[in-house]
Each structure stands twice: as structure tokens, then as C-alpha cells.
Amino acid sequence: MGLQTARLKGLNEADAHLLALREKERCLQEDVRQGERGVSEAERQCADIAAQLQQAQAAVGAHDLEVKALEERIYRLKSQRLACQTNKEYQTLSSEIASIGTDIRRMDDQGLALLGAVDQVEARAKEAAARLAAVRAEQAAAQARASAGQDAVRSEISAAETARATHLPGLDAEVLDRYERLLRSRGGTAVAAAIDRVCQGCFTKLSPQVVSLLLSDRDLVTCPSCSRILFVEGAAADAHRQAPSAT
Structure with a gap:
């Protein structure tokens, strides 16, 4: 990520x-x-x-x-x-x-x-x-x-x-402001994992394009449905890479 x-x-x-x-x-x-x-x-x-x-x-x-x-x-x-x-x-x-x-x-x-x-x-x-x-x-x-x-x-x-x-240094002011707004509007969860091609914040299935962006380690990829900032790591990332690209 x-x-x-x-x-x-x-x-x-x-x-x-x-x-x-x-x-x-x-x-x-x-x-x-x-x-x-x-x-x-x-x-x-x-x-x-x-x-x-x-x-x-x-x-x-x-x-x-x-x-x-x-x-x-x-x-x-x-x-x-x-x-x-x-x-x-x-x-x-x-x-x-x-x-x-x-x-x-x-x-x-x-x-x-x-x-x-x-x-x-x-x-x-x-x-x-x-x-x-x-x-x-x-x-x-x-x-x-x-x-x-x-x-x-x-x-x-x-x-x-x-x-x-300790997590604040290095965060852009604009990014932090965006995060704070999400934190308030999404019940305290502004960042969500993507598991099995599904956003764990709103449980909406993610498109292959969004998954591809996540696997490319692009920064600040968001869920098209709930706007939460997505991440994928470890075994979940491997599973995404191995899964078929079709929806």
C-alpha cells in the first residue's frame, strides 16, 4: 500500500x-x-x-x-x-x-x-x-x-x-483533512480493508479496476460506494492477485 x-x-x-x-x-x-x-x-x-x-x-x-x-x-x-x-x-x-x-x-x-x-x-x-x-x-x-x-x-x-x-508526521494536510471528514461521516472508520474484492467498510464488491489500483500500491484508493480509503496487504493481496479479473 x-x-x-x-x-x-x-x-x-x-x-x-x-x-x-x-x-x-x-x-x-x-x-x-x-x-x-x-x-x-x-x-x-x-x-x-x-x-x-x-x-x-x-x-x-x-x-x-x-x-x-x-x-x-x-x-x-x-x-x-x-x-x-x-x-x-x-x-x-x-x-x-x-x-x-x-x-x-x-x-x-x-x-x-x-x-x-x-x-x-x-x-x-x-x-x-x-x-x-x-x-x-x-x-x-x-x-x-x-x-x-x-x-x-x-x-x-x-x-x-x-x-x-505518532501517526501524524508525514501526512499531507489535505489528506488529513479528508481523513477527518471521513472519520466523522463514517462512524469512526475512514480506512477499510479490501478482502475477497469486497470493501470491508460497506461490503460492496469492488471492480477489477479498483482492485488493480490497490495491487499497484497506488496511494489513497477509495471505495466508489462509501468513499473510505482502501488498503490490501498480506494474504489478502495474494488472494486478489490470484483471483480472476472478471467481476
């Missing part, structure tokens, strides 16, 4: 390695963000249940105040009944006292239901708090693992960037 193609091949291998390392770093960062989202969701659930508990407790408090008001009403009515002058007045007050007593007994049942609801929400609140504690602990451990992993990956990236720089 031509000198420029050989340099670009090495550069693309270095870029592929860098791309893999950066994807690994991104995955580590995403794991941390996912853990943070899990903590946020657990916190939101705890806050929702806390609000529900507050509402349930407020309902119990309002109920108790209502019952207390009725009991005070009965107390006043009984005091009034002691001062009744006629049987009719006595019976009227007694009837009202009995009616309020019925209301209080009914409300006692409601109060038990409200207390039961508070107990249920309190149990859910404890479960949510336990889940939140567990999620936070797991997130802290995941964060520690990710930090260690990120430090290692960043060290690898730094070394890979240094290694990449």
Missing part, C-alpha cells in the same frame, strides 16, 4: 482505539448518572409518601377536633337539661344528646379507619426510607467504582492520544 495510506491505516487504528476508550468512559459516566436518577426517584417517592402521611395525620387531627366539638356540645346540652322546667324541654334535649351520641359513635368508627390509614402510610414510609438508604449506599459504591474506572480510562486515553500523535 502507498505511504500515505499506510499512515492513515495506523491513524485509523489509533482513532478506533480512542473511540472505544471514550465510549467506555461515557458508559461509566452514564452508570453514575443512572444511579443518581435512581436516588432522585427514591427521594421523590419518600417525599410523596411523607406528604401522604402528613395528609393522613391531618385528617385524624381534624376528625379528633370534630369529635371533641360534639362532645363539648353534649356536655353543654346535659347542663341545659339539668335546668329544664318541663318534660318536653327535657325530652327534646335528651333526643338531641342521643342523636349527637350516635354521630360520635359513627365517627369513632371513622377515626379507627383513619388511624389504620396512618399506620399503613407510616409502614410505607419506613419501607421507602429503607429503599432510599439502600439506593444511596449502592450509588456511593457505584460512584467509587466509576471514579476508579474513569481514572484508569482517562490514563489510557492520554496514552492513546500520545500514540495517535
Whole structure:
């Protein structure tokens, strides 16, 4: 293969390695963000249940105040009944006292239901708090693992960037610019092997003319389909030379 193609091949291998390392770093960062989202969701659930508990407790408090008001009403009515002058007045007050007593007994049942609801929400609140504690602990451990992993990956990236720089000397500026455009538009693969007369970048069969150019060691031969820079070497080159020229 031509000198420029050989340099670009090495550069693309270095870029592929860098791309893999950066994807690994991104995955580590995403794991941390996912853990943070899990903590946020657990916190939101705890806050929702806390609000529900507050509402349930407020309902119990309002109920108790209502019952207390009725009991005070009965107390006043009984005091009034002691001062009744006629049987009719006595019976009227007694009837009202009995009616309020019925209301209080009914409300006692409601109060038990409200207390039961508070107990249920309190149990859910404890479960949510336990889940939140567990999620936070797991997130802290995941964060520690990710930090260690990120430090290692960043060290690898730094070394890979240094290694990449060794492939740049000798490359024409125009060729490098062309390569960079291909790298961006072709998913990180700007240089592709030709094997069995097929471009390994887009898997399009190559014409005999393109194969002939490759075997002549001409520089910067490109795939007519995907525009990637092609190379052929070693056993693959021998196979191309031995294959029939017909398509």
C-alpha cells in the first residue's frame, strides 16, 4: 500500500482505539448518572409518601377536633337539661344528646379507619426510607467504582492520544483533512480493508479496476460506494492477485 495510506491505516487504528476508550468512559459516566436518577426517584417517592402521611395525620387531627366539638356540645346540652322546667324541654334535649351520641359513635368508627390509614402510610414510609438508604449506599459504591474506572480510562486515553500523535508526521494536510471528514461521516472508520474484492467498510464488491489500483500500491484508493480509503496487504493481496479479473 502507498505511504500515505499506510499512515492513515495506523491513524485509523489509533482513532478506533480512542473511540472505544471514550465510549467506555461515557458508559461509566452514564452508570453514575443512572444511579443518581435512581436516588432522585427514591427521594421523590419518600417525599410523596411523607406528604401522604402528613395528609393522613391531618385528617385524624381534624376528625379528633370534630369529635371533641360534639362532645363539648353534649356536655353543654346535659347542663341545659339539668335546668329544664318541663318534660318536653327535657325530652327534646335528651333526643338531641342521643342523636349527637350516635354521630360520635359513627365517627369513632371513622377515626379507627383513619388511624389504620396512618399506620399503613407510616409502614410505607419506613419501607421507602429503607429503599432510599439502600439506593444511596449502592450509588456511593457505584460512584467509587466509576471514579476508579474513569481514572484508569482517562490514563489510557492520554496514552492513546500520545500514540495517535505518532501517526501524524508525514501526512499531507489535505489528506488529513479528508481523513477527518471521513472519520466523522463514517462512524469512526475512514480506512477499510479490501478482502475477497469486497470493501470491508460497506461490503460492496469492488471492480477489477479498483482492485488493480490497490495491487499497484497506488496511494489513497477509495471505495466508489462509501468513499473510505482502501488498503490490501498480506494474504489478502495474494488472494486478489490470484483471483480472476472478471467481476
